[in-house]
Amino acid sequence: MNSTLDLAEPAARLADIKPSPIRAIFDRASELERAGERVIHLEIGRPDFDTPEVAKQRAAQAIADGKVHYGPNAGQPELRAAISRYLDRRHNLTYSPDDEVLVTIGANEAVFLAIMAFCGPGDEVVIPVPAWSAYVACVRLAGATPVILPLSADDGYQVNPDALAAVMTERTRMVVLCTPHNPTGAVTDPKRLAGVADVVRDTRALVLSDEIYAELVYGGQRHISPASVADLRHRTLVVGGFAKAYAMDGWRLGWLAGPKELVRPALRIRQFTTICPTTFAQLGGAAALDEAGAEREAMRQEFERRRNVALEVLAQQDVLSPGEPGGAFYLYLSYPERLGPSDELAWRLLEEQHVAVVPGTAFDSDGGKHALRISYACGIDDLREGLNRLVATVQSN
Numbered sequence: 427m428n429s430t431l432d433l434a435e436p437a438a439r440l441a442d443i444k445p446s447p448i449r450a451i452f453d454r455a456s457e458l459e460r461a462g463e464r465v466i467h468l469e470i471g472r473p474d475f476d477t478p479e480v481a482k483q484r485a486a487q488a489i490a491d492g493k494v495h496y497g498p499n500a501g502q503p504e505l506r507a508a509i510s511r512y513l514d515r516r517h518n519l520t521y522s523p524d525d526e527v528l529v530t531i532g533a534n535e536a537v538f539l540a541i542m543a544f545c546g547p548g549d550e551v552v553i554p555v556p557a558w559s560a561y562v563a564c565v566r567l568a569g570a571t572p573v574i575l576p577l578s579a580d581d582g583y584q585v586n587p588d589a590l591a592a593v594m595t596e597r598t599r600m601v602v603l604c605t606p607h608n609p610t611g612a613v614t615d616p617k618r619l620a621g622v623a624d625v626v627r628d629t630r631a632l633v634l635s636d637e638i639y640a641e642l643v644y645g646g647q648r649h650i651s652p653a654s655v656a657d658l659r660h661r662t663l664v665v666g667g668f669a670k671a672y673a674m675d676g677w678r679l680g681w682l683a684g685p686k687e688l689v690r691p692a693l694r695i696r697q698f699t700t701i702c703p704t705t706f707a708q709l710g711g712a713a714a715l716d717e718a719g720a721e722r723e724a725m726r727q728e729f730e731r732r733r734n735v736a737l738e739v740l741a742q743q744d745v746l747s748p749g750e751p752g753g754a755f756y757l758y759l760s761y762p763e764r765l766g767p768s769d770e771l772a773w774r775l776l777e778e779q780h781v782a783v784v785p786g787t788a789f790d791s792d793g794g795k796h797a798l799r800i801s802y803a804c805g806i807d808d809l810r811e812g813l814n815r816l817v818a819t820v821q822s823n
């Protein structure tokens with residue numbers, strides 16, 4: 427046998443797919459915990475609440491009723507109908523449950539399917555950064571080219587239509603929007619959406635609108651779906667899910683909604699990849715959308731309380747700037763360059779202070795070299811303590 431054959435060489439499309447820095451921090455934090463240390467987790471982007479009871483009961487009932495087999499590729503009709511009702515009720519979006527809603531395995535699968543369905547070699551996808559790292563990774567997996575559009579703290583991390591116009595070319599196939607935004611918490615201003623609509627008009631760019639944090643808005647802010655803006659609906663695919671607002675991250679449920687011409691190609695991939703999301707989980711998901719509005723609102727209020735506490739703590743110092751976080755459950759803290767690169771600062775915080783945060787470089791942005799993301803999806807005492815340690819560390823440098 428030829429021992430020089432490299433059996434483990436991955437396909438070329440994996441060349442730029444790196445392990446997630448968030449994972450690396452989390453793994454090291456877990457290692458410290460196994461060694462008996464107490465670590466404060468400000469890195470995790472998932473709620474610390476339990477799933478609403480009604481969803482658990484409905485899923486358990488579904489198992490008892492034998493809903494344990496394959497279902498339709500597009501998802502269970504009950505859940506598609508519930509998503510369609512929900513989008514209409516909460517976000518003023520009308521999509522037919524028959525062919526305009528695809529139930530996905532988390533919002534992540536929705537992002538992946540949308541990008542795989544429409545973007546390939548030669549296509550460009552504009553991604554405002556800092557950004558959730560899956561967008562760039564999915565674009566690369568699709569063989570398309572990510573085009574970075576830097577967002578700035580001075581502009582409230584809003585998409586600037588002029589800057590968008592400047593990076594668009596005839597190869598632009600998709601523009602990714604995320605509101606409320608991970609990692610900055612920015613809620614996109616409707617005027618900016620109108621500006622985006624002007625820029626993409628007469629182009630072949632689709633809009634991939636990630637609205638997984640749509641329910642998590644604070645301080646009187648309102649979530650406006652890009653798809654509800656005149657002129658954008660016909661080119662927009664809306665991504666949503668259960669992980670953040672319903673504390674159902676482990677259920678792996680989400681959706682992709684849009685005009686049927688845009689949803690159908692994504693469904694074609696689904697037939698040959700995952701077939702369908704877990705059948706009984708979907709019935710629990712339908713119950714959550716239809717009946718757990720009060721639990722969702724209680725969680726939102728608690729997140730808002732934590733956000734306000736975090737901003738109060740940060741108001742007592744001037745090294746870390748949180749920007750204008752109107753939604754999601756993150757603060758993106760930019761800081762002066764003299765404190766060194768965010769990778770180093772994040773690792774130092776973990777090793778010396780036992781506070782886990784995410785370096786800004788995890789979000790595909792150069793600006794992230796001097797920023798940290800913290801999540802306030804943790805208990806309020808941990809949040810306060812973690813922030814105090816963070817502030818003490820940056821002030822002593």
Ligand SMILES: Cc1ncc(COP(=O)(O)O)c(C=O)c1O
Nearest residue numbers: 471532533534558608638667669
């Ligand atoms: C912006 C954004 N979109 C999508 C997801 C993935 O959500 P899900 O767990 O439903 O796949 C995340 C998870 O952190 C996210 O931050």
